[in-house]
Amino acid sequence: MPGIATRRDRDRSPLGVLATIVRVLLYVVLGGLVVLVLSELPPFAGWLAGIGGEMPQVGLVAGHWQNDSGAVCPDGLQEVDVNLAVARRVAALFREEGYRVEVLPEYAPKLVGYRAAAFVSIHSDSCVGGFSGFKVAHHADADPLGPAGRLAATLSQAYAEETGLSPHPDTITDDMRHYHALRKIAPDTPGVIIECGFLSDDRELLTQEQDRVARGIANGVIAFLQAEETAPH
Ligand SMILES: [Zn+2]
Numbered sequence: 001m002p003g004i005a006t007r008r009d010r011d012r013s014p015l016g017v018l019a020t021i022v023r024v025l026l027y028v029v030l031g032g033l034v035v036l037v038l039s040e041l042p043p044f045a046g047w048l049a050g051i052g053g054e055m056p057q058v059g060l061v062a063g064h065w066q067n068d069s070g071a072v073c074p075d076g077l078q079e080v081d082v083n084l085a086v087a088r089r090v091a092a093l094f095r096e097e098g099y100r101v102e103v104l105p106e107y108a109p110k111l112v113g114y115r116a117a118a119f120v121s122i123h124s125d126s127c128v129g130g131f132s133g134f135k136v137a138h139h140a141d142a143d144p145l146g147p148a149g150r151l152a153a154t155l156s157q158a159y160a161e162e163t164g165l166s167p168h169p170d171t172i173t174d175d176m177r178h179y180h181a182l183r184k185i186a187p188d189t190p191g192v193i194i195e196c197g198f199l200s201d202d203r204e205l206l207t208q209e210q211d212r213v214a215r216g217i218a219n220g221v222i223a224f225l226q227a228e229e230t231a232p233h
Contacts, residue, residue, distance in 0.1 A: 056117030062087035063123035066105035073127035089214035111184040119191035125198040132201040133168025139182035147190035158220030
């Protein structure tokens with residue numbers, strides 16, 4: 001019937017098409033905003049990253065865990081307890097940032113050929129009085145200018161900044177440089193061992209300020225991962 005527009009006619013008119021396009025665009029923008037907001041929330045960030053398969057995996061060893069006590073102080077303080085508490089705090093920091101992370105025992109079978117974007121074995125030094133400072137070492141056979149060397153350097157710097165501790169390179173032993181886990185992990189996994197401080201003179205930091213210790217380690221590894229990501233390959 002001429003002069004009376006049915007609903008179908010109106011939808012096909014140029015104005016109707018324009019309205020549909022605007023409506024679709026609005027949905028797209030709204031959807032994008034929702035994803036943006038959600039991606040700021042750690043659980044969703046991890047989930048989104050998981051979909052893309054892009055968020056790096058970080059491997060941590062809690063030194064001596066499920067094997068032995070490590071260093072022991074006269075009053076009974078055990079290295080393994082400090083290492084495990086710190087490792088769990090480091091892992092929590094990585095999860096907050098959306099990274100995949102796991103805490104492994106000292107002799108986890110899966111260390112053989114272990115693959116990750118970064119690998120850190122967390123230890124603490126002896127309870128002998130008069131010593132203070134931390135140490136970071138990569139395997140003796142790793143290229144000092146390669147990824148493991150860069151991880152060691154970045155981690156040292158961040159750890160010193162966060163904890164205020166000084167490096168104590170004089171006491172880096174052959175045991176550290178030939179540490180079993182660094183020999184076992186896959187050759188393309190950048191790995192280091194850190195001695196977070198001495199149970200003797202750095203005791204307060206290691207037992208009362210574990211958040212700072214953990215932040216120092218997490219900050220260093222994240223700075224390394226971000227630098228590797230943006231570096232030309
Ligand atoms: Zn140890």
